[in-house]
Amino acid sequence: MSKYKNIKINTLSMHNIIDEDSDLIPLLTPEDEAEMNKEVVPEILPILPLRNTVLFPGVVIPITATRDKAIALIKEVNKGDKTLGIVAQKDPASKNPTFDDIYHTGVVAQILRVLKMPDGNTTVIIQGKKRMQIKEVVQQEPYLKATAVEMLDDLFVEDSNEFKEIIETVKETALNVVEENPNIPTEGTFAIKNIQSNSFLINFISSNIDLSVDEKQELLEINNLKDRAIATLKKLNVELQRLELRNDIQNKTRVDLDQQQREYYLHQQLKTIQEELGGNSQEAEVQELITKGKKKKWSKEVRETFEKEVARMKRLNPQMPEYSIQRNYLELMLDLPWDTYSKDKFDLNAAEEILEREHFGLEKVKERIIEHLAVLKLKGDMKSPIICLYGPPGVGKTSLGKSVAEALGRKYVRIALGGLRDESEIRGHRKTYIGAMPGRLIQNLKKAGTSNPVFVLDEIDKMASGIQGDPSSAMLEVLDPEQNAAFYDNFLEIGYDLSKVMFIATANSIGDIPWALRDRMEMINVSGYTIEEKIEIAKRHLLPKQLKEHGLKSSHLKINKQVLEFVVTGYTRESGVRSLEKVIAKLVRYAAKSIALEQEYESSLSQEKVLEILGAAKLERDKYENNDVAGVVTGLAWTSVGGDILFIESILSKGKGLSITGNLGNVMKESATIALEYIKANAEEFGIKQKTLDENKVHIHVPEGATPKDGPSAGVTMLTSLVSVFTNRKVKSKIAMTGEITLRGKVLPVGGIKEKILAAKRANIKEIVLCEANRKDIEEIKESYLKGLKFHYVTEMKQVIEIALTKQKVKKNVLEIK
Structure with a gap:
């Protein structure tokens, strides 16, 4: 409905209006309406434009006249028959409206009363009589006058049942609107219930409903009363829905506000009780944080952030979830080792002794650590390097981090990155989330208590992308010495200096590390161990470790080098020593069981006893196969667990074409095709008859078909096998x-030359054929690894054939098909 001020006046005016002679003007009756319709309208009618108001027939409204033209018109009309025309302005801002600035459909009205207000303005109470339409304006000054005014009659069928139902619905809806709107006084309900005239009811409601001037004018211009009633009903329904929605919102808001006020009151009581008992726990908590913060040696930026967040915590309700998050955040800031660094040890000889004691071999890694210590000693400060140790499992990459930390005198921290799929594990969660936490980097620095620990990023090649983001991309900032001086954690929301942290990443395969991440790290290859190295590692580290873990002393079990060599060659084949440690653990358990059961046992194990404990030797795969049959050649391969040997077998059968089996990848299949085509193109040089090529089908097989194999390094082996067959x-x-x-x-x-050479030594190979370009790789390997091996460096396949094949003929490796 309309604004409170207008509604109150209108409803009161419909109840009764006291004129200057104290006569009562009752509510409009049907008889009054009929009499109004019979009144004669003057030929020339003064026109009063109204701003923001549309007058309907029968409705009484007050008007405050402020414009000079309006005041002059009211004075003139009030002296005469008090009849005038009321129309609405199209533009309320127009101060001197003309014929084009007003709506041409309006209402003939009568002045009921003129009141002089204390502020000097004139208020006029007028009542609409009958709708009219202006055809022509005959006067502009001092106010508008119109002639040829056409009176508009309402068209309706009074006795229609449908019309009666519409009127009842309009009345009922209007009453609901009055009930829903608290700004409308109760007189509105009384007025609506007491209106007897249907047309006046519609006009009264149309006048008081909360609509724009354009919408009200649209209702006024509807000639058919039934159509006007339906249009008014539509507007009433919209208004009712709006009021119901607003009231629902207000009720919900009021309930929430009441609950908040109740909680505030209870908290105030609790605060008073706590003060009586010895103080407010929240204030004490905040004060404790402030006291701790004053003792910290922070930079200006960190201290300003801390003070701002403490001030925010003071404003929070302790019962809100955000309070605990804010407290955790401030405690994290206090616990982090800002500008706290452990002092590096610069005794290079002692560091070298620690590395040699803890790890056998790994010369490149040890050399790199000693270099880093030497630079630190000379310069005093430098950005720590990002080292990535890659190699097969079980060679000591992860445990090397502990030794490095001990050698440097730094704290040791390790993160397992295998299977990590959530970027938030690296960068942390934003504080806005319930249960938010900082990333693993910040958490582990908090545990370490220093900002320069040795940080091992284990299995960095095992990170994977998931729906929560790509963790490897988040690591780009961490592992860049030029960027990690201001590492941004989403929870901490302030840069943290990681440039003094010494990161050591480990990986099995560098091919699984994104190139951008690999480019930021210094790659150091940790290759597999030789049999001699494994024996030394077992003697120095593995056996004493297992004896200690099983509660035994060195005197309880002794294994000499010959037995250890038998264990290494007969029961392990890996590049590392993890399987070897498991085998030694089984031997130690034999001694522990015998001691616990008080049984006699051999404290110095023999090979026969090892066979009894461990069973028959399991290593058969690396066993070299003989050369009695043509077409069988030994190749060297690299796998993720180290080097290995494989056998390429070729056979001929009647027919044409090439068959390849053994679970080979596309690259190996292409190598076989290249080898066969090369032989066909150079058959005469190899002494192969064209008839042999044309009449025989070639089948190439690589045993252990369950194991996938791929790569180009088997090319020379396949070609040698084909020439042989x-x-x-x-x-x-x-x-x-x-x-x-x-x-x-x-x-x-x-690639993978060192691993392949170790595999060859395990298989008792004596000669190895390599590309001339791999000579540099052999020169980098320790001479002890190369003992007993003869190397042939080649550039063309003809050289390989000359070296690998003898002049001796063997039994034909041809499958006869009858």
Whole structure:
């Protein structure tokens, strides 16, 4: 409905209006309405434009006249028959409206009363009589006058049942609107219930409903009373829905406010009780944080952040979830080791002794650590390097971090990154979330208590992307010495200096590390161990460790080098020593069980006793196969667990084409195709008859078909195998090879040379064929690893054939098909 001020006047005016002679003007009756319709309208009618108001027939409204033209018109009309025309302005801002600035449909009205207000303005109470339409304006000054005014009659069928139902619905809806709107006085309900005229009821409601001037004018211009009633009902329904929605919102808000006031009152009581008992726990908590903060040696930025967050905590209600998050945040700031660094040890000899004591081999890694210490000693300060140790499992990459920390005199921290899929584990969660926490980096620095620990990022190649983001991308900032001086954690929301942290990442395969991340790290290859190294590691580290873990002394079990070598060669084949440790643990358990049961046992184990405890030797895979059959050649391969040997078998059968089996990847299949095509193109040089090539089908197989195999390094092995089977020439005994081939017969270098050489030594290989470009890789390997091996460096496949194949013929490796 309309604003409170207008509604109150209108409803009161409908109840009764006291004129100057104290006569009562009752509510409009049907008889009054009929009499009004019969009244004669003057030929020339003064026109009073109204701003923001539309007058309806029968409705009484007050008007405050402020414009000079309006005041002059009212004075003139009030002296005469008090009849005038009321129309609405199209533009309320217009101060001197013309014929084009007003709506042409309005109401003939009568002045009921003129009141002089204390502020000097004139208030006029007028009543609408009948709708009219202006055809022509005959006067503009001093006010508007119109002639040729056409009176508009309401068209309706009074006795229609449908119309009666519409009127009842309009009345009922209007009463609901009055009830829902607290700004409308109770007189509004009384007025609506007491209106007898249907047309006046519609006009009264249309006048008082909360609509714009345009919408009210639209209702006024509807000639058919039934249509006007339906249009008014639509507007009433919209208004009712709006009021109900607003009241619902107010009720909910009031309930929430009441609950908040209740909690505030209870908290005030609790505060008073706590003060009586010895103080407010929240204030004491905040004061404790402030006291701790004053003792910290923070930078200006960190201290300002802390003070701002403490002030925010003071304003929070202790019962709110945000309070505990804020407290955790401030406690984290206090616990983090801002600008707290442990002092590095610069005794290089002692550091070297620690590294040698804890780890056998790993010369490159030890050399890099000593270099870092030397620079620190000379310069005093430097950005710590990002080192990535990559190699097969079980070679001591992770445990090396502890030794480095001990050698440097720093704290040791380790994060397992295997299977990590959530970026928030690195960067932390934002404080806005319930249960928010900082990232693992910040958490572990808090535990370490210093800002320069040795930080081991274990299995960095095992991180994976998930729906929560890509953790490897988040690590780009962490592992960049130029950026990690201001590492941003989402929970901490302030830069933290990681440049003094010494990061050591570990990985099994560098191919699984994103190139951008790999580019930020110094890659150091930790290769597998030789048999001799494994024996030393077992003697120095593994056996004493297992004896200690099983509660035994060194005198309870002794294993000499010969037995250890038997254990290493017969029961392990890995590049590392993890499986070897498990085997030694089983031998130690034998002694522990015998001691616990008070049984006699051999404290110095023999090979026979080892066979009895461990069972028959299991290592058969690396056993070298003989060269009695043409087409079987030994190749060297690299796997994620170290080096290995594999056998390429070729056989001929009647027919045409090439078959390849053994669970080979596309690259190996392509190598086989290249090898066969090269042989066909150079058959005469190898002494192969064209008839042999045309009439035989070639089948190449790599045993252990359950194991996937791929890579280009088996190219030379496949080509040697094919030449052997085509020429029936015997392959030289105890020779292995590795290298990629081209269609021109060139031999290209490959990787994983050290692992492949170790695999060859385990298989008792004596000669190895390599690409000339791999000579530099051999020169980097310790001479002790190369003992007993003879290397042949080649550049073309013809050289390989000359070295690998003898002139001796063997039994044909041909499958006869009858």
